Structures are given as C-alpha cells and as structure tokens.
Amino acid sequence: MNLKDIEATEALLSSPQKIVIVPHKNPDGDAIGSTMGLYHYLKNRGQDATVISPNDYPKFLKWIPGNEHIVNFEKDSNHAKQLIAEATIIFTLDFNHLGRIDQMQPYLQEAKATFIMIDHHQAPGDYADIMYSDVSMSSTCEMVYNFIEFLGHRDQINADIANCLYTGIMTDTGSFKFLSTTSRTHRVAADLIDKGANNTLIHNKVFDTNTPSRLHLLGCALKNMVIMEDYHTAFITLSQEELDSNNYKKGDTEGFVNYGLTLDGICFAVIFIENKEDGIIKISFRSEGDFSVNEFAKKHFQGGGHTNAAGGKSDMPLEETTAYFVSLLENYKEQLNA
Template identity: 45%
Template sequence: MILENTGNEIFTSIGEVLKSKPGNVVIVPHENPDGDAIGSAIGLGEILCNFGHSVKIISPNDYPAFLKWFSTEIEILIYERKKKRAKNIIENAGILICVDFNEPKRAAKMEDILTGFSKPSIMIDHHPDPGDFADFLVSEPKYSSTAELIFDVVKKIGLDNYINQASAEALFTGIMTDTGSFSHNISNPNTFEVVAKLIGTGIKPEKIQANIYHNYSAKRMKLLGYCLNEKMEIFPEHRAAMIYISQKELDEFEFQPGDTEGFVNYPLSVNNIVFSALFIEKKDHVKASFRSKGNFPANSFSEKYFDGGGHLNAAGGESKQTLQETIEKFRQLLDEYKHLLLKTEI
C-alpha cells in the first residue's frame, strides 16, 4: 500500500459506514467516464453487493461501447437519460460514493445533487488538489489509478474477502486503461502487486485486453486513420504534436462516445516527441487532452491555459474559443514552453 494522505481515522469511519448494516448505495463516476471511472465504480459496486448492500451506479452521461462488456449485474443508469429515476434513487440512498473525480463539477449536471446529499458521502480518487465536498475523502495522487486505490481501500477496511472475479476484472480494467496498458504511471511496485492479486482471482487479462483494445468499430478506425494522415501536426523544433478534429468531421465519421479514446497518445510514438495535444470541437467548447513524457508537466499546462488539470503526464481541459483559435493558441504556447520541452528527459 502507498496510502500517504489518508489518516487511519478516515478508514475507520469509512469502515463503520460501509460495514454497518446493508443498505442502498449509489456510486457515481465522473462525466464522460473512462475505463478507470467505470472499472472503479463496477469493481467497488460488486464488492459492496457481495457484502450485502443494494448498489446502483449512476453515470452523468453515457460511456463508450467498448466498456459495456463487464460481467456485472449491477444496474448502471445514465443520468441525462433518466433524471427523474436517478434523483429518486439518490434520495433513497443511505451512502453516496464518488469515484475517480475530486471536484463536484466533474459530475456535470449532477453537481448540485452531489453537493446537496445529506447522508454519508465518500470520495475515492487519485487526482491531485481535491475539493472538500464529501464527508470522507480518500485522495492519493501517487496511485496509478482509482481502481488500484480502491483495491487498497477495500483491503484497509477489511472488505477484501468480498472481491470476486467480476470485481477483479473491473478493477484490472481500470488500472490497465489508466496506465495506457501499463506504459505509464507504473513506477511503483504496488501497482503490479495489486494486479497480481487481481489475476489471482482467476480473471483472464488476455480477454480483458481484447475487449478493450480489439473491440472498436470500423468507423472509429477510419476516423483514427484520417486524423493521423490529415489532422496531425508535428512540431519537431518543440518536440510536440497535436491532433484536432471539427464537429463536422466527427459527424462525417458517425462519431460515437469513446471513438477518440487514446488518439492523444499516438503522436508520442513519433521519435523525439514528448508532448501531445488533442483538440475536439464540441457544440459550446473545445475539449482538450494532453499527454507528455518524462517530467514535462501536462497538468500545470492544462490548468494554466485550458481550465483543466490532471496528472503530470496526463491531463485534460477545455477552451471556450473556437477550434481555430484554440489551435493557434496552442501553437503560440509551444514557443513559450520551448525551453522546457527541449530539456525534458525521457
């Protein structure tokens, strides 16, 4: 375990909340949930169900099709589709757990519901600089993923005997996807110790890999090819690159949620590139994703200029400017960061 920021009294309190009598529990991942968010929610949900709780997962919006193969029977509601039922479920819940985000605004239109919840609430997350919106906060940025953190939290409070294959495959998925299939955020041995224990439950990593990375639509693959061929710009003098996609282009390729997942990583495969950006035009903003190598701070870059944040090598944000204005802004910022980019060690 690498639990450094959370005192034993917090774990004692969480244990008392979760190990009292079984009740209704709601687990909420962040908006546009990725593999770690959904994997963490399902993984923890399965454990709590095995203990005896009645668990519902409510996602602010839909998530990618390649994350809908899990062998869980927990109901996952999409809030933007079933707001009335979701609100009713939350009102009747005795415990609220937020996973893989640390600011209520990351739950989008569910923000007010989360901050207004009057019964015990728990936040479990691995992103830095948490907001104080839950009764019990477990914030541990040194973890590779929230899924890895949940494994250790569950063990710490004595619920690890309730980990089954369904929870293990979900937590494994969270760790695998948030580390880019074990390519970054893997310097701590604890990550592999947790993975080994999850595999020990009998899950099949090869099957999980295939379900996540070999389960895309043909249109998604064509969109990727188009982006790499037509929309990727390389700035060798800055050791940087970017990909940008307009709403019109997304429509042409019949974009589905999750289709651009991982696109931001591809430019980092180019020799000597240490910083990559992906800009996607939405109806009222431009979504920004950043990835870096070595010690270049993608998170502080995103926080300063794109109202975002994240980890050192993986961050996200947004721009209220047009796509073209955002692209130009990024080009200009590269000049400002040239000295840092050139001396970044891989």
Template identity: 55%
Template sequence: MTIQDIQTVKDLLAEQPVISIIPHKNPDGDAVGSCLGLYHYLKQLGCNATVVAPNDFPNFLKWMPAATDILIYDNEPEKATAQIEASTLIFTLDFNSLKRADTLTPLLEASVATFVMIDHHEAPEEYAKVTFSQPEASSTCEMVYVFIEAMGGALQIGAEIATCLYTGIMTDTGNFKYQSTHSNTYRVAAALIDRGANNSEINGKVYDTNSFDRLQLLSASLQNMVFLKEYHAAYITLTAEELQRFNFRKGDTEGFVNYGLTIEGSKLAAIFIQEGNFVKISLRSKGNVDVNMLAREHFKGGGHINAAGGRYDGTIEQAVALFREVIPAFLSQYI
C-alpha cells in the same frame, strides 16, 4: 488510508445506508471499473448500492460485469435524481471536484448525504467526510483494491471485482506503460489475475474491438496531425464534420492523442475535438513535462503530470491558436 478512516467507513456501512456511487462525466475505464468494482464489493456486504453516472460510457466497456446496472442520468434523469436524493452515503470515485460530475453536480451539492472520496488526482476538494487521495497511484482502481483489502475484504474479491479493477488499472496506465505504473501496480494486477481477471481476454475486449468507422476516424486524425519539431510537440484536430462523417460513437477517439508521443523527439501531444460550441482537449506528455499545469492554466482543466484534459469555449481554430501561442514558453521550462 488511516485505520480511523477505515473504521469510519465501516461504521457508515453498519447504518445500512442507501448508497450511490458516482463517476465523473464521460466515464473512462478507470471510472467505470472502480465504480463497478466497489459496487460488487458493497453488494456482497448486503448493501443497497447503485452506480449513477452523469452520461453514457464507451461501448468497449459495456461488457464489464454489471455494466448494465449503471443508472445513467442522461437516459433516466428522474430515476437518477430520485436515487441521489434518497442516498444517505455517496462514494465519488476517480474525481475530486464535484464540478467533474457535470449534470449531477447540483444534486450532489444539495445532498445531505455523507460523502466518501476515492481518487488519484491532485488537489482534492474538501467535500467528503472520508477522503482517500493518492495522486501517485496508477489509478482509482488500484486504490479501490487497497481499500477493499483495508476493509478486510481481500478474500471477497472474486472474478467480477477482479475483472472490473484490472480493466481500470490497465486502461489508466496505457496497458502498463505510463510513468504512473509502479511496482505495486504490477503486484495488484497479479493479485487480480489470481482472483479471476482474465488479462488476455480483457485486453482483447478493450483494445481489439474496433469498428471500421473508428479506424477510418483514426486515419483522418493521423492525417490531421501537426508536429512542431522545434518545440517537441504534436497535435491532432478533429472537427464536428469529421466526427459525423465517420459515425462517431462515444469512446472512438480514446487513445488517439497518444500517437503524437510516438514521434521520435516528441515530449508533448494534444488532441482538439470540436463538440458543439466548445473544444474538448486531451494532453499527454513524457518525463517531467507537466500537462496538468498546462491544462489548469490555459484550458480550464487538469489531471496528472503526464495526462490531463480541458476545454476551450470557442472554435477549434481558436483553441489551436492558443495552444501554439503558449507552447513555446511552457515547453522552454523542460527543453
């Protein structure tokens, strides 16, 4: 974040633009938290801002301040389309390729608005006038905090902004346990607590509000787990039938993949979830095992060194077969 970039954003906001704030498809805690944190800040500046999401987000995030203000394309496509078409300034948060916006991608690609990107994923595309890219950051929420500070807005961070940003940092660091959690992450989290984020309450709302069906689904996923001891890798499968049996709701499988990493000796974990005619894949790892590379090379995805995702167009059996085929050579680099 250069002084010139910050001044450019200030000049853009001085033009009183119509602003849209966009998260990626299937918004997680960091995407929702960063968008809402920025939304509250821009509202305090008197800006005309709206968060527009491609699709819905998990119920365990819907308590967040102003979450009900988010315009969801899947629910109101005409209204969301009109909002983006009217926008003269668009912030894209927690993604750096317009393809990650899914149903919103054609609208964003056709837009004549000025773009500002704030994101912590690797290899950003060059579509924004101002790009804040910091792959080493714990989360986009941490970056939004730094952005607001650089804009001179630190004193404007109250309980609403602090709550949104703390939630995103907490979820994207796995409750502050992932390797991406640096000393500055704790300093930012402490500052947000000082500004009104109730860390205990936030933790409870995100992690301690399970439905009985979700716990049953977790039980089924653990029964399906396979541990490839010789390769230090574990994977979980969940079929469409299993999701239906346990009344799956968006966000119910959040964190399931991490159980594979708790096995002694495990260095890589994956979960394969059948969604229609494709398989959604989440990958997690320890140390220097680069699942971002694995996702990019074999599963049309990407992410971070220790956390990535992708997809496979086909059946869950085919996706697992490919995983088992490529894992020996992939992990031989690290073991």
C-alpha cells in the same frame, strides 16, 4: 487512507445503507472499472448500492460485469434523482470536484448523505466527509483494491470485482507503461488475475473491438497531425464535420492523443476535438518526463488532471484554439527541450 477514516468507513458499512456510487462525466475505463468494482464489493456485503453515471460511456466498456445495472442520469434522471435524495452514503470515484459531474452537481450538493471520495487526481475539493486521495496511485481501481484491503476484505475479491478493477488499472496505466505504474501496481494486477480477472479477454474487449468507422476516423486524425519538432510537440485536430463523416460514436477517439508520443523526440502530445453541441473544443494532453500537462491545462485551458495526462476545454473556435495553443509553446520551449 488513515486509520480514523478506515474505522469510520467500516462503522458505516457495518449496518445497512442506501449507497450511490458516482463516476465523472464521460467515464473512462478507470471510472467505470472502479465504480463497478466497488459496487460488486458492496453488494456482496449486503448493501443496497447503485452506480449512477452522469452520462453514457463507450461501447467497449459495456461488457463490464453488472453493466446492465448502471443508471444513466441523462436517460433516467427522475430515478437517479430519487436514488441520490434517498442515499445515506455517496461514493465519488475518479474525480475530486463536483463540477466533473455536470448536470448531477446540484443534486449531490443538496444530498444529505455521507460523502466518501476515492480519487488520484491533484488538488482535491473539500466536499467529502471521508477522503482517500493519493496522487501517486496509478488508478482509482488500484485505490479501490487498497480500500477493500484496508477494510480487511481482500479475500472477498471475486472474479467480477477482479475483472472490473483490472480493466481500470490496465487502461489508466496505458497497459502498464506510464510512470505511475509501480511494482505494487503489478502485484495488485497479478493478484486480480489470481482472483479471476481474465486479462486477455479484458484487453481484447477494450482494445480489439474497433469498427471500420473508428479506424477511418483514426486515419483522419493521423493525417491531421501537426509535428512541431522545435518544441518536441505533436497535436491532432478533429472537426465536428470530420467526426460526423466518420460516424463518430462515444469513445471512438479514446487513445488517439497517445499516437503523438510514439514519435521519436516528441514529449508533448495534444488532441483538439470540436463539440458543436456543447459549444466547446475538448482537449486532451499527454506528456513524457517532467513536463506537467496538469499545470499547462489548468493555466490555459480550464482543465487539469495528472502530471503526464490531463484534460481541458476551449470556448474559442477550433482554428483559434490551436493558434492560441501554438502561441503558448514558445513560453515552454526550455521545459520541452529539457
């Protein structure tokens, strides 16, 4: 974040504002952690701030401090629309294209507010008046920590802020194992613990609150795993019928795609999840090393993200989608065997 943008942001926040903070649709730990961390910081500065989520999010994130104040656009759209229309500042966190907020998009496009983007994904859009974009960062939560520090208020990070930001850093770094995890990331995490983040509790709340149905669904996913050794690739499929028969709840498939990368010799892992309500196959891509799933998802599956973690979708049926995916692998055999 350059000095001009820091000064412009501080000037805006030096007077009372009506602020809306927005994560992407289907928010994950980094999206909820960063928006709520920023929410607590702004509230502590006396600002009128509200987080509006495009839709619901997993139960394992609903312990987050201040969770009860999040407005769900799908469930309370009239209130959310009024807040957006009245906002003087809108922060968009953990996404960089308004298409990532689905049905909220037209209301943000009509908004008269000043837009501030904080995000670490590639190829940002140009809708924001103030943009803090850095693809090298581990998480948007680490960026919110930096944002608060840029404004000279690192000493104002309290336990609520620390717990929120630690959550997103932990989840978006794969518990500090991804390549985006730097020594700075660890120093930030350490400072958050010093400021009150309960790292043991956070890990337990996020990873150790499984239901029997989720573990049964995981067993189904692992049974469906296809390993393609010639391409150092593993992929999982889950049909709508399999989701329904295992009492699927939002967030239950979180992290399933990563199991493929635990196999020796696998550097490319994918999960295909059927969503009949939306009429799509939702896809998550993960990789190790230099193979860019961001480019792969962008070119073939209407998606994108990071070099080693991306998402996409397909409008074809599940079997056709996986067949198409398999047909693509020969074109990438050299890269996957590098």
